[in-house]
Amino acid sequence: MAARDALWSSxxxxxxxxxxxxxxxxxxxxxxxxxxxxxxxEECGYSASTISRMETGRRAGTDxxxxxxxxxxxxxxxxxxxxxxxxxxxxxxxxxxxxxxxxETDDAMRRRTLMTAGLAVPLTLLTGLDDALAILPEPxxxxxxxxxxxxxxxxxxxxxxxxxxxxxAELPDLLASANHAAESSRAPEAFALLAGCYDVATETLNKxxxxxxxxITADRATTAAALSGSPIxxxxxxRCLGIVLRxxxxxxxxxxxxxxAADRLDATGxxxxxxxxxxxxxxxxxxxxxxxxxxxxxxxxxxxxxxKAAARLPDHPVAGQPFTITPAQVTLYKVGVHxxxxxxxxxxxxxxxxxxxxxxxxxxxxRLHTDMARAWWQWGRPDQAAHALxxxxxxxxxEVTARPSIRQIAxxxxxxxxxxxxxxxxxxxxxxxx
Numbered sequence: 001m002a003a004r005d006a007l008w009s010s011x012x013x014x015x016x017x018x019x020x021x022x023x024x025x026x027x028x029x030x031x032x033x034x035x036x037x038x039x040x041x042e043e044c045g046y047s048a049s050t051i052s053r054m055e056t057g058r059r060a061g062t063d064x065x066x067x068x069x070x071x072x073x074x075x076x077x078x079x080x081x082x083x084x085x086x087x088x089x090x091x092x093x094x095x096x097x098x099x100x101x102x103x104e105t106d107d108a109m110r111r112r113t114l115m116t117a118g119l120a121v122p123l124t125l126l127t128g129l130d131d132a133l134a135i136l137p138e139p140x141x142x143x144x145x146x147x148x149x150x151x152x153x154x155x156x157x158x159x160x161x162x163x164x165x166x167x168x169a170e171l172p173d174l175l176a177s178a179n180h181a182a183e184s185s186r187a188p189e190a191f192a193l194l195a196g197c198y199d200v201a202t203e204t205l206n207k208x209x210x211x212x213x214x215x216i217t218a219d220r221a222t223t224a225a226a227l228s229g230s231p232i233x234x235x236x237x238x239r240c241l242g243i244v245l246r247x248x249x250x251x252x253x254x255x256x257x258x259x260x261a262a263d264r265l266d267a268t269g270x271x272x273x274x275x276x277x278x279x280x281x282x283x284x285x286x287x288x289x290x291x292x293x294x295x296x297x298x299x300x301x302x303x304x305x306x307x308k309a310a311a312r313l314p315d316h317p318v319a320g321q322p323f324t325i326t327p328a329q330v331t332l333y334k335v336g337v338h339x340x341x342x343x344x345x346x347x348x349x350x351x352x353x354x355x356x357x358x359x360x361x362x363x364x365x366x367r368l369h370t371d372m373a374r375a376w377w378q379w380g381r382p383d384q385a386a387h388a389l390x391x392x393x394x395x396x397x398x399e400v401t402a403r404p405s406i407r408q409i410a411x412x413x414x415x416x417x418x419x420x421x422x423x424x425x426x427x428x429x430x431x432x433x434x
Contacts, residue, residue, distance in 0.1 A: 007032055008080060022067060022084045027055040029074040044073035050249050125168045126210070129201075132172035133216050139177040148181055148193055155200045160361035162398040164204060171201050182224065191228035195221045195237050196322070202240040209404045211247045218244045231268055235261040235278045236322050239285050251293040258286045273313070277323040280309035284325065284333040291340035303337050306330050316360065328358035335371045344379035348372065356395065366396030370406045377409050386413055386422030393429055401433040 007013060007028070016024040030040050030051075037048035037055075054070060071081045143151065151174055158167040178197040182190040198221035205214035221237035228234075238261035245254035262282035270276045287302035310330040331354055338347035351372050356365040369392035376385035389410050393400045400406055407430070413420065414427045 008077070017080070017083065020084050022071070022081070023055040025076050025080065025084055026051075026071055026074045029071070029076045030055075033075060035074075040070070040074055044069050046070065046249055125165065129168055129171055130213060132175060133213060136176045136179055137172060139180045140173055141177075142180050142184075143177050145181065145185075145189065145193065148178060148197075151177070152193060152196050152200065155197070159200055159204060159207075160363045162362055162366070162396040164208065164398055164402065167200075167204055171204070175201065182227075188228045188230065191224045192230050192233040195225035195228060195233045198224060199236050199240050202244065206240075206243055206247065207398070208402055211244065214244050215248070231261075231264045232274055232278045232322050235265055235282050239282065242285060242289060246289065246292055251289060255286065255289045255293065258282055258289060262286060274321045274323070276309065277313055277321055277325050280306050280313060280330060281323045281325045283309055284330050287337050288333055288340065291337040294341075296341055299337050299341060303330070303334050306333065315358070324360070326358070328354060329364070332359075332364075332368055332371060335375060339371065339375045339378060342378070344375045347375035348379065351375070356391075362396040363399070366392045366399035368392075369395060370399050370403070373406070373409060377413065382413050382417035382420040383422065385409065386417075386420050386426055389413070390422050390425055397429075397433075400429065 008017075013025075013028060016028060026040075030037075033039075035043075037051045041048045041051045051070065054067075068078070068081065072078065076084075151170075155167055155170065155174060158164070158170075174197055178190075178194040182194040184190075198217045201217040202214045202221060205211070205217060218237070218241040222234070222241055225233040225237040238257050242254040242258040245251070245257065259282075262279060265275055265279045265282060268275050270279055283302055283306035287299050287306055290299035290302055307327070307330050310325060310327045313326060315326055315328070331350060335347045335351040335354075338344075338350060351368070354368055356368060359365045359368055369388045373385045373388035373392065376382075376388055389400055389406070392406070400410060410426050410430060414423050414430065417423055418427075
């Protein structure tokens, strides 16, 4: 205890804590142990280059579960980690103060992290969903395929409109009902529906930052999709799994998963509009994966191919199709690709002509503004970033308050640029969603 106090009370440590430099704290703890980057990486399951990017700030430190894993392995105390990321202190616009519990479990820490990151989902609902993933309950009333299809469509609408609390409350019975239907009929269509239910669960869990649980639902979705034999269902589940793998920093595997699904779609000949839309979606996802991995040439090639594939699609989504991608949505992916590659100016240019009316759901309209906010923030334009974040909040509040990475931009903006136009309104939003 004395050694710990001496380290974290040193002048260097106090400067790191004051600057809320999570990477610096991890580096300090690692060096105190006499570890190399590879030693820490081996301890927590990440590559040395990933640890290096995290320590030097070249990797955005907003994946709280990953931060906890690395920091704990390095020897950063959990209560100090909470202070560094704004969880256990009480700055004016971040989160409510909490009492550190030295003996609390990893799962309890993860739940508290989610709750204090701006997630307006009661803990009891998260516990209920976790329990359902461990042991599925009996469905309240076994539904017909038509009823299950309608329930899945409602879950999708709840996701699109940001009604995450209601959606999470309904997921346990939806998953139980879909499993019951698939096991009873063993029909391909029932397995495709089951995969779709697990897909929406994966996307929801990803949205709120519950990555370990999202890996469970993604794995189950891919299994159900394979049993369905549908290339479109397999593509949808592969896309969700790829997102989970990106959060696990397994970008090469995410790339292989999505490319395999794209190749499977291409082999169909893309004879239907649903297949063509799925193919364009997978190419756009692959482009984003490549950009996240820093593969510039491949990312630009893939997003260009996605644009060509989407050019044959209508300007507005076709109801009833698993993939609702449009040319405008591919352009939005282009914004994300260039932002990921560090080309903020090009990202902003790509998104200049996009308009919320081109996106049919509040979630997609909110995503338009958050992607632009990330680019403006990367370019060092806090006023424009604040306006984009406020526009996102107007369209879909959860895109700002529930997504850890976007909320962190809002927190940093308010703290670093309190006089920026719109910062005062952002501060009020953050205070009200602690």
